[in-house]
Amino acid sequence: MMRKRPLKVALLGCGVVGSEVARIMTTHADDLAARIGAPVELAGVAVRRPSKVREGIDPALVTTDATALVKRGDIDVVVEVIGGIEPARTLITTAFEHGASVVSANKALLAQDGEALHALAEDKDRDLYYEAAVAGAIPLIRPLRESLAGDKVNRVLGIVNGTTNFILDKMDSTGAGYQEALDEATALGYAEADPTADVEGFDAAAKAAILAGIAFHTRVRLDDVYREGMTEVTAADFASAKRMGCTIKLLAICERAADGGSVTARVHPAMIPLSHPLASVRGAYNAVFVESDAAGQLMFYGPGAGGAPTASAVLGDLVAVCRNKLSGATGPGDSAYTQLPVSPMGEVVTRYHISLDVADKPGVLAQVATVFAEHGVSIDTVRQQGRQDGGGEASLVVVTHRASDASLGGTVEALRNLDTVRGVASIMRVEGE
Structure with missing residues (x-):
């Protein structure tokens, strides 16, 4: 009764x-x-x-x-x-x-x-x-802490901010620049008057901390999450992504180390293959991809904001x-029994897309390749193209094999010190492969 x-x-x-x-x-x-x-x-x-x-x-x-x-x-x-x-x-x-x-x-x-x-x-x-x-509205926390309580979650990869996904999707589908896409998002009510929390990744980083803590049964605070915004993403980045069969998304990525001894949590723009389920998430929608031992790959999709x-x-x-x-009972509470350390961003291993402005003359490619080799970063593909406006400069795009973030950082610093490198135009991680 x-x-x-x-x-x-x-x-x-x-x-x-x-x-x-x-x-x-x-x-x-x-x-x-x-x-x-x-x-x-x-x-x-x-x-x-x-x-x-x-x-x-x-x-x-x-x-x-x-x-x-x-x-x-x-x-x-x-x-x-x-x-x-x-x-x-x-x-x-x-x-x-x-x-x-x-x-x-x-x-x-x-x-x-x-x-x-x-x-x-x-x-x-x-x-x-x-x-x-x-x-x-996406049921995510309850499945992680209840439905998958008997499983071992290894990775959570997701689009958890609708504003940024709308902006990046507009840049991808129309060729619009960042500011133009942001202005449209603001006009439609997807972006706040001050969009900093969204476009600089603060909102997604908070969500990544929560997801990582639940998924891996450990303490993950906001300060533990590496954060990089998307304001520097350009139309040229999308053009490069399309040539690779990729698109660009602002991703929250939470991972357990292969040996199970630590976890990482990070938020940043990344290229993902068009074949990945997250690549088809359009507009202001959210989606989260979960990988676990027993259940395998799961994807949660739906509207991520709104009243x-x-x-x-x-x-x-x-x-x-x-x-x-x-x-007279209470539901599942905090589960942080593993007490796993959160590894710094430098230990994260992934692939990279680097775009360089270089002098258009013989020997440049060999110099650049030598720098990558000296820092233990293996090159997968290279594409060089002379500038249409002349000026003795060319664009050099390097896509690496998997390497640590620290190794890539040392490589980029050394590249900036080369006389033949005029500038590092873009650095983008490649995920979801």
Whole structure:
């Protein structure tokens, strides 16, 4: 028989995502109650601007005192969708201390302080769920920590930021430059007025930290993730990628070392073959490719942002947490038993695409090849083309075999010191092969 007392939910934030959470809770109230086994009631909504009209939300529920709301002893679940570090961190810890479990979409906070939050949740016997923190509506965190709990995940490779994927896809499909594609993304609402968090890889890096920690059962913080933005990607890079049968994506890559003794987490633009499933991910969509021992290769695909998609993930967590409340249990918590070290970027091994501006004269290629050999970086292919505008310069494109990032860095530094090398135009990693 359905429990009579409703489970009370406090909503922190009522922007694009929060308003959708409130709407779905109201319009799907009967279905949610049937799935949970008890009604769920929106007991309060904390906002910064109480005077704003919020359709479908009782003004009596709106408050600017988020602290008082989470301290109420009758709140069962706090849904945090305000983002940022503070006051979100303090509000979540206060919620745990006053009897509530938490559902969050806060990737930045979880990447920075997930360990401490999980520890407090466990100490207080509360749930901390955050499916919406990574890849919007795509079920990803729960499959990693529950469905694949009996497997060994070796690699997570994904497009986890819709803004950057839209920009790069537009550059690829139309030949647009970076700024032109960014302007279109902004006009369509895919990019914020300040797109730094997206285009410089901060957003994706936070998600990579979360994914790596769950996939490899170890501690991975935001500071452990190597990050490189995509603002320097050019139309010339896409032209080179097409000649190789590739495209360019901003990727989050989390890997376990072959010997199992360490992990790496990184975010950067990379060329991937057109035959790879991630190459066909278009527009503002996200996709994550998971490789494990038993399950093999899995791909998760869907909208990675937006009010309704993200709210869908929040509500999924809300249902799970409410069910746990009714049963007197908690769901899976933090699993970091391996305590694997995070290796520096210099130890990452992959292939590279290097574009050089060089003097157009005999012997240059031999000099360049010698530098690669001296640093232990093997060359796969070379393409040299004279400049149409003359000037005694040529473009030299080198694609390497697999080498460490440190070896490649030493190679590039030595190349810059050659008199015949006018400049290093582009360095791009080649992944997914």
